[in-house]
Amino acid sequence: MSATLDAAAPVKLVGQPLKRREDPRLITGAGAFLDDVRLPGLCHLGVVRSPYGHARILGIDTTRAAAMPGVLGVFTGDDFLDLNPLPCAWQAGKVQNNVNTPRVLAVGEVHHVGDPVAVVVAETPSQAVDAAEAIDVEYEELPVVVDARRATEPGAPQLHENAPNNVVLRWSCGKEAAEVDAALAAAEVRIDQPIVNQRLLPTPMDTRGSIGRYDPGTGEYTLWATSQAPHVMRLLIAAFVMGVPEQNIRVIAPDVGGGFGQKIFLYFDMPLVLALSKKLGGRPVKFYEDRSENYLSATHGRDHLTDVAIGATRDGQITALKVDTHANLGGYLSTIAPGIPTTLYARMIAGCYKIPNIRVDVTGVYTNTAMVDAYRGAGRPEAAFVIERVCDLVADATGLDPAEVRRRNFIQPSDFPYDTGIGMLPYDSGNYEPTLDRALELVGYDDLKAEQAARRARGDRKLLGIGLSSYVEVCGVAPSKWIGLPGEGWGAGLWESANVKVHLTGKVVVTTGTLPHGQGHETTFAQLVADELGVPYDDIQVRHSDTLGTPFGFGSYGSRSLSVGGTAIYKSVAKVREKAKRLAAHMLEAAPEDIVWEDGKAHVRGAPASLKTLGEIALQASVAYDLPEGMEPYLDETTYYDPPNCTFPFGTHVCVVEIDRETGAVEPVRYVAVDDVGNVVNPLIVDGQIHGGIAQGLAQALYEAAVYSDDGELVTGTLNDYAIPKASMVPTYELDRTVTPSPTNPMGVKGAGEAGTIASTPAVANAVIDAVSHLGVRHLDMPLTPERVWRAMRDAERSDPGVAAAAD
Amino acid sequence: MFPNQFAYHRPSTLEEAVGLLAADPDAKVLAGGHSLLPAMKLRLAAPGALVDLASIEGLRGISADGAVTIGAMTTYNQLVDSDELRARLPVVAEVAAGVGDPQVRSLGTLGGSLAHNDPAADFTALMLALGADVTAVGSQGERTIPADEFFLDILTTALGPDEILTAVRIPVPAGRVGMAYQKHEHPASGYAVVGIAAVLALGDDGTCRSARVAVTGCAPTATRAAAAEAALVGQALTPETIAAAAQAAPGGLEITGDLYASAEYRSHLVTVVGRRVLEQAAARARG
Structure with a gap:
């Protein structure tokens, strides 16, 4: 009997691993990325970029370029003095007195290699590039500094007059320094360790670009841009750069092929193509980076130089943590750069651990390098790397197993909501130990440790290393009343909005202010609405990415689309359902409180045959000649949602590596990830996000590093030099989950877009260091290239020949 | 991304292709294009003309x-x-x-x-x-x-x-010959940081009759590792003689370093990759 009932019941879609509905389009070439946008009269931008890290512009001769075939115009910074410099929107760390942001084209000085100096607009892309090469710029070279610590030292080259010693911000959180120093002095175990979090190149497959079109008839602008935040771009361009009414600019993000944070920000080209289109009488103007341009002047990630002082008891309790970080922010401030090393890094330094005494000092620094801003994880990967290295250093110093150190310091389930005391919002919910237990069980931790010891004893050529990382991160970044306040410096809201409309045919259209750049929003949101409204999945359309026709949204980043944007949808659906119930009551001549909503139908309680379908109700709402007194026509509801808190996903990752003793080459051979991202709408998409995240984080540990020479040249300027991971360079991932719903939103979801990246870097680095720890190696800087590991082994053996003998 | 302008020729005979090259010192031969075209797109190479060999009979097979x-x-x-x-x-x-x-x-x-x-x-x-x-x-x-x-x-x-x-x-050498190649790859380019090819021939008495060993990836051009070869010829191919030859291999090579691997590390890799590839070639020679 019950089996029959269950079989008849519609399958809930939330929790189902549906294949992404957008993929057939995207993987068969039927998508429309920026480079696919075709417009009549489209002309193309060629950009002249500084070959110097730091220089004064003495003169620009455009004569030769202007005479080249196909050239429609040649422009320099002086042609755009009516445009304001790009705004820095997140002025965390009290930076207001020394903000230096780029103009659309440099005026007077350039501050990094690749800084845009002049542009050509031409009929074809190659004509634009040829003509750009014919622009002659005379520079006076100035001294260059690329290292964040050196930039703050006396006598270092100065980038901006208003920033003495190149300091953007000096900021701290946690307890007074004296109090933490006292705790360090009193600690039974004291460890000091410099830690480098190297600079990375985000490398979205689709580079950045924009197309601007001015309509001389209406005075309105349209911008197509590879953006993670089209509404915010419109606001910043209109109100801060161009000074035109916001409603006169429409921003469209076409299909966007990956962003990883790099496409959150406002860049020089966005206002520039609009202004150029106006100068050219309305011809649309296109800019699309090649990979080298992307590497030279789109934002980079990470680049922290950190000193850590750790106090602990002999039984592994971490009692004090003092962290001093120099964050390299590049030649100018990008849109939200100051918020990354402050709010999103320093305030997350405690990780999953109860640490009574914490102090973090952050110095944000200008250097002659490309701007640094949010990159997948944005501050939390840097924090997780520090605290997860700290755990292993404590294990090493106390002789405890790294798993045991984590266990002894974990915040306990009964502690939530938990305030770390360093200015982060309280962690919403968590239960950390089960993820550690499950991960150790899956990987077979004890057996691996025995195998490691056996290989060392035998003197095997392949050393084995096992690395742990238990992480917590903050995502679903929102509460406007927290992040918008002067203390955090965002100065704006971070809510999301959504509209849900049921057309008279019963088909549902969801419009959302958030948007995908590869994450599958169309699928996830449709699953959510199908369940909440009880309508077929295929009847639901999800619209996004165009400021014309979607409600305002702050964008997709910080793993916030589902927990914030999805909740706005969820609440709009609830409003639609309530209105439909009231109308159904009218249609069924029952009291509204007697109407039950089930599977897309309203029926009278106790009389399931007396029902109205959503289609019937929507039709009645639309034709509108028989509505209850005072009811507006149509089922059409909008919600602006500002959550009470962020969400805090967590988990434990374990990486197993083999190291070739002779070459130092590292091979990641196993990878186990047990994540808790709260409730899961689409496990296939979540697993995909975790997979990609792990690859990106593992690559930081083993392969990737953006390197500048001392004279400011980006040495790793092509994919021939900069090693992004290939499929053959990463292991098969073994995933599992625990589920601890977030109390922050009604769906209990947390966020999965960045977790893999945050967790994996320390897991992999810890594994490599673990593999060579018997030689006396305590710490190694990333990326853990074969040479670096080989040198560490060789140096350890040289300094203590007995170690080598014992190890063999 | 966009190369400089160039003329494109697709001759159907070798004579025609040679004529085009002789007539234009600024012309370059285009074969598969996987080295030349990326260099042109980065504007590191800017030939005035390309002579594409794709339509010439008899160059394939x-x-x-x-x-x-x-x-x-x-x-x-x-x-x-x-x-x-x-x-x-x-x-x-x-x-x-x-x-x-x-x-x-x-x-x-x-x-x-x-x-x-x-x-x-x-x-x-x-x-x-x-x-x-x-x-x-x-x-x-x-x-x-x-x-x-x-x-x-x-x-x-x-x-x-x-x-x-x-x-x-x-x-194609006759007799007991073993051939092998091993490389340590660059993680970005996939090119050899150090790559070593070895062809070892054994005499009737089982000693090494001839040895040709060549190294790529660590000098301006691929080079024979003469010191390693000399250390092998006439020797029985034991782990010891092979290790000694590998240890000698960097001798005489003009090893250079770069951002990814220093000259010192490359030199070390030559000895490790050298020993491994010699062991593989020796094993193959023994059959």
């Missing part, structure tokens, strides 16, 4: 008599799939399978790789170890250049400005 002859326009994938090579010179197919990625292997050519002479290419070292001869055709006619005299310096070969590499002829 593998044939065997006493030796194996491989047409210059034969792609890596054709090397991988060749029964002829698998039977006679399997090391050539093995190395081809490890070049680049599927796109490179389906378009990149053996002749293109040798004529380009990238300092980290795989096949340059392999041809040196195999003692191959390169056939070139120019306005002065056809000539044969031994591999030992072909690779001159970084991106520089013995080819004259109007000469086209048309084929490679590789001797």
Whole structure:
């Protein structure tokens, strides 16, 4: 009997691993990325970029370029003095007195290699590039500094007059320094360790670009841009750069092929193509980076130089943590750069651990390098790397197993909501130990440790290393009343909005202010609405990415689309359902409180045959000649949602590596990830996000590093030099989950877009260091290239020949 | 992203191609294009004209008599799939399978790789170890250049400005011969940080009758490791003699460093990769 009932019941879609509905389009070439946008009269931008890290512009001769075939115009910074410099929107760390942001084209000085100096607009892309090469710029070279610590030292080259010693911000959180120093002095175990979090190149497959079109008839602008935040771009361009009414600019993000944070920000080209289109009488103007341009002047990630002082008891309790970080922010401030090393890094330094005494000092620094801003994880990967290295250093110093150190310091389930005391919002919910237990069980931790010891004893050529990382991160970044306040410096809201409309045919259209750049929003949101409204999945359309026709949204980043944007949808659906119930009551001549909503139908309680379908109700709402007194026509509801808190996903990752003793080459051979991202709408998409995240984080540990020479040249300027991971360079991932719903939103979801990246870097680095720890190696800087590991082994053996003998 | 302007020629005969090259010193030969075109797109190379060999008959394919002859326009994938090579010179197919990625292997050519002479290419070292001869055709006619005299310096070969590499002829040694190639790959480019090819022949008494060992990836051009060869010839191939030869291998090489691997580390890799590849070749020679 019950089996029959269950079989008849519609399958809930939330929790189902549906294949992404957008993929057939995207993987068969039927998508429309920026480079696919075709417009009549489209002309193309060629950009002249500084070959110097730091220089004064003495003169620009455009004569030769202007005479080249196909050239429609040649422009320099002086042609755009009516445009304001790009705004820095997140002025965390009290930076207001020394903000230096780029103009659309440099005026007077350039501050990094690749800084845009002049542009050509031409009929074809190659004509634009040829003509750009014919622009002659005379520079006076100035001294260059690329290292964040050196930039703050006396006598270092100065980038901006208003920033003495190149300091953007000096900021701290946690307890007074004296109090933490006292705790360090009193600690039974004291460890000091410099830690480098190297600079990375985000490398979205689709580079950045924009197309601007001015309509001389209406005075309105349209911008197509590879953006993670089209509404915010419109606001910043209109109100801060161009000074035109916001409603006169429409921003469209076409299909966007990956962003990883790099496409959150406002860049020089966005206002520039609009202004150029106006100068050219309305011809649309296109800019699309090649990979080298992307590497030279789109934002980079990470680049922290950190000193850590750790106090602990002999039984592994971490009692004090003092962290001093120099964050390299590049030649100018990008849109939200100051918020990354402050709010999103320093305030997350405690990780999953109860640490009574914490102090973090952050110095944000200008250097002659490309701007640094949010990159997948944005501050939390840097924090997780520090605290997860700290755990292993404590294990090493106390002789405890790294798993045991984590266990002894974990915040306990009964502690939530938990305030770390360093200015982060309280962690919403968590239960950390089960993820550690499950991960150790899956990987077979004890057996691996025995195998490691056996290989060392035998003197095997392949050393084995096992690395742990238990992480917590903050995502679903929102509460406007927290992040918008002067203390955090965002100065704006971070809510999301959504509209849900049921057309008279019963088909549902969801419009959302958030948007995908590869994450599958169309699928996830449709699953959510199908369940909440009880309508077929295929009847639901999800619209996004165009400021014309979607409600305002702050964008997709910080793993916030589902927990914030999805909740706005969820609440709009609830409003639609309530209105439909009231109308159904009218249609069924029952009291509204007697109407039950089930599977897309309203029926009278106790009389399931007396029902109205959503289609019937929507039709009645639309034709509108028989509505209850005072009811507006149509089922059409909008919600602006500002959550009470962020969400805090967590988990434990374990990486197993083999190291070739002779070459130092590292091979990641196993990878186990047990994540808790709260409730899961689409496990296939979540697993995909975790997979990609792990690859990106593992690559930081083993392969990737953006390197500048001392004279400011980006040495790793092509994919021939900069090693992004290939499929053959990463292991098969073994995933599992625990589920601890977030109390922050009604769906209990947390966020999965960045977790893999945050967790994996320390897991992999810890594994490599673990593999060579018997030689006396305590710490190694990333990326853990074969040479670096080989040198560490060789140096350890040289300094203590007995170690080598014992190890063999 | 966009190369400078250039003329494009697609001759259908070798004579026509040679004529085009002779007439235009600024012209470059286009084979698979996987080295030249990226360089042009980065504007590191800006030839005035390209002479595409794709339509010339007879430059593709593998044939065997006493030796194996491989047409210059034969792609890596054709090397991988060749029964002829698998039977006679399997090391050539093995190395081809490890070049680049599927796109490179389906378009990149053996002749293109040798004529380009990238300092980290795989096949340059392999041809040196195999003692191959390169056939070139120019306005002065056809000539044969031994591999030992072909690779001159970084991106520089013995080819004259109007000469086209048309084929490679590789001797198939008789008797107990072992051939192997191993490399330590760059994680970004996939090119050899150090790559070593070894061809070892055993005499009737089991000692090493001849040894050809060539190193790529660590000097301006692939080079024979003469010190390693000398250390092997006449020796029984024991772990000790092989280790000693590998230890000697960096001697006489002009090893350079870069951002990814210092000269010191490369030199160390030569000894490690050298020992491993010599052991593999010796094992194959023993059968």
